[in-house]
Amino acid sequence: MAAARSISCVKHLAESPNLSSIPSNYIYHTDPAQTELQASIPVIDFSLLTSHNPHHKAKAIHDLDQACQDWGFFILVNHGMPEELRQGVLEAAAEFFNLSEAEKPEFEPENVLSPIRYGTSFNAATDVVFCWRDFLKVFVHPHFVSPHKPQSLRQLLPEYCERSRDVVATLSKAISQSLGLEETEMEKELELRSSLQIFVANYYPRCPNPEAAMGILPHSDHGLFTLLIQNDVGGLQIQHHQRWFNVNPPPNSILVNTGDHLEIFSNGKYKSVLHRAVVNDKTARISIATANGPCLDAEVAPARRLVEGRGGMVAAYAAMKYKDYLLEQQSGQLDGKTMLKRVRIQN
């Protein structure tokens, strides 16, 4: 059922003929949006993570470990995702946002756990500063749903999401090993067979004052790994050593970032990374961020074998059900890593 009050999307606002500057509730005062710094993000050759050559595989796992520790971000190449599928999903997302204003309200949600959520900003009900962004979020696993239109999205979504989960399954095995655990330990403890996967399409229209607005405010993602693709328009920035860096991924690659639940599971070895999206005055940007987390009912804590026994580390995070974490994080305002700090134990 659609929400009682229809939201006003930023795409519609941006396309109004006389818009020369952004309304004041979109003005972001905290930090300048622009930076000259270009990130040199580590590149991981995905095919080597499943190599039959043990040296190649060990080297790839080592590189992944370093990338997650240093940046919390990496570029995946040789990932096996067909280029037509990547492009097709981006075009299908564009078609969704191009549906008429009369066609989209049926996708407005009742609450933050509704399986299909079309909206604007982050949480328009509570946001103080609005993001220059419209979004579509679809819960695609463990129970697959899809908006019934556009047809192209309905057709491509199952394969895109399944292939993304395959990528994440391989990453989870590699990360288990780089934590010194058995290959399947993460999968078992976090019940990844019923993992929550959310397909998020972001639409950032052209903006008349790009330096004063923000597409998505600084945040870390709640899950384990987010897979990100974009149309050929840049805008993603990540924080590294307290400074913001632009990220310009090579064509045909997938960007991956680590989320809060990887930080918790690894007991702080792999910190979730702060990122945000800036906007521009030339071209609309579309990104697809597929969030891959534990099972909603999993009680997440640092991996048991890391913290148990005599030689174990002290647990730095309290256990919390993923569903409760998600509900709390998504119900408020997007605010850096505030939610993660709530489960962090001050030792």
Ligand SMILES: O=C(O)CCC(=O)C(=O)O
């Ligand atoms: O659009 C981007 O590059 C980032 C999107 C993002 O961070 C998200 O959807 O969580």
Ligand SMILES: [Fe+2]
């Ligand atoms: Fe994100």
